[in-house]
Amino acid sequence: MLWLLVTTGKCNLICDYCGGSFPKDVVPWKTTYNINKLKKLIENDSNPTVIFYGGEPLNNPKFIMDFIDNVRAKRIGIQTNGTLIRILPLKYWKKINVALLSIDGREEITDKHRGKKIYRVVTENSKLLKSLGIETIARMTVTEDSDIYEEVMHLINLGLYDKIHWQLNVIWTEKWNVERWARENYIPGIKKLVDYFVEKIWEGKIIKIIPILGVISAHYFEGYKGSPCGAGYKSVTVTSDGRVLSCPIAVREKWAELGSVDGFKLMEDPLPEICKNCEYNRYCGGRCLYASKEKYWGEEGFNIVDNITKEYLKIVLSIIPEIDNAIRKGSIKLSDLKYDPTLDSTEVIP
Template identity: 60%
Template sequence: MLWLVFTTGACNLRCTYCGGSFEPHVVPWRVTYDINKLRHLVENDKDATVIFYGGEPLLNPGFIMRVMDNVKARRFGIQTNGTLVNLLPRDYWSRMDVVLLSIDGREDVTDANRGRGVYRTVVNAFNYLRNTGVGRIIARMTVTELTDIYKDVTQLLSIGFDYVHWQLNVIWTDRWDVKTWADNNYLPGIRKLVDLFLKKAEEGRVLGIVPILGVLSAYLFKPYEGPPCGAGYRAVAVSTDGRVLACPIAVRERWAILGNVNNGFKLMNIRLPERCMKCELRPYCGGRCLYALMEGERYWGKDDIEVVDYITRETIKSILTIAPRIKELTNKGVIRNHELMYDPVLDSTEVIP
């Protein structure tokens, strides 16, 4: 199971789509529970992956070190904005199986969203981490109206990121004309990425584009039971106040509280809405996003939620156009099955943006 462990609710950046730190009364800026309670829960999970989360988790490096020194997990990782990597000693980085660095693609796009100079700082962090012995390094994008998905994803792959995944800036943000942008920009870019993925596969190389890999993996191996991120049924978040949550962004919602570190918790029984159950693309989508399913209409309304569903459907359809050929390539041994078998829960990534 995936454990997203908050180290703090504070952040040192104020990105345009995020707003910065959580209020201390919502997610305290320091951990207030006994770490031994966390250790007991995690060590009961023999397949535990612990990913440090925030806020910006590196604002509390001491807690990260204490967890890594005292809690036995199969894998460790972190989601970080990449600006404070020097705060964690090198030997702890070498024990990380996965590092997700927040970067939105090209330099001008990243800096417009995240602050001047952030792109260069994150690229420098990438180069430093690559030399520390960490496992896979994943680019964690937020896609906004500034994004050219083809240019931004290929830019990050050219830097050397092992994988790239992204989330659309929709539903829990202010409304914008995402439909026009998607038709004119995003969906044509997705089709170009799909063509590029197939071209490289024909050459025997599998690109680490998580949404494409994730959909192909569902097609070839095992469909998704619920949202691919596993929120609530294969993944939980532990807030700094000890609450165990179904989703790391649902820090204010009562429905997301599964329990707490002191008394334990119970996983959710994911029930998809009727529109999802009737959808032929459900095996590849799994309902897309638990938070959107629970809160989407309250934030954006039914019509705009349908726009997001439209973008999801078109994205999946584009990827499925190459699925039969990809299967042929695996049968011929041009690419190998294990290169296409991708479980997003292990990396805390998003298959359906």
């Protein structure tokens, strides 16, 4: 199971789509529960992946060090804005398997939303983590300023990231004309990325673009029974005050509370009702649980995003016959297409 551990509600940046730190009374800036309770829960899990989360998790390096010194986990990772890497001693970085670094693509796009010089700092730090043998994942937020094809290809060509993932800045942000942007940029860009993915498959390489790979994996292997991030059924979040939530964003929402470090219960049926008869549900799992519960853009906004999701899924799934062919001809192995997002804390569906 995936455990997202919120080390602090504090962040040192104020990216415009996020707004920075959580208030201390909602998500404390230091952990306030007994780490031994967490140790017991995690060590009872036969296959735990632990990802440090925030705020910016490196604002509380002490918790990360205590955890690594005292608790056994199969896989350890961190979701970080990539600016405070040097705060954690090298000895601890050597115990970390995967780092997800926030970067939106080209320098001007990243700096516009995350702050001046952030791109340079994050790419320098990504280089450092890669040199330590840590798997690196670029975690992009995609907005109306993004050219999806250009941003993704830029990150692939940097050669600093083993995998690329993105999320659309929709529903939890101010409303914008995502429909028009999708028509003019996103959907045509997805087509080009999918063509690139296929071209590389014929060269025997699988380019790990998670929104493509995660859908293809669900076709050949197990589908998603709820949000691909695992929210509430294969993944839980432990907040700094010791609550256990289905989703790390839902820090104020009662529906997300599954219990606490004293005990909790997973969701049994995580697929939203409206998704029950959808032909894409095995690939999509209802997309983001938080978005489908909160619907900040109303029913209409939800449907606009849903139509974009379906359009993107159609494009990705259209290459299945070609992939079948590439497997038959020995260009790639079927097993190389298997992807489990709960090992990386990614969401698959943007």
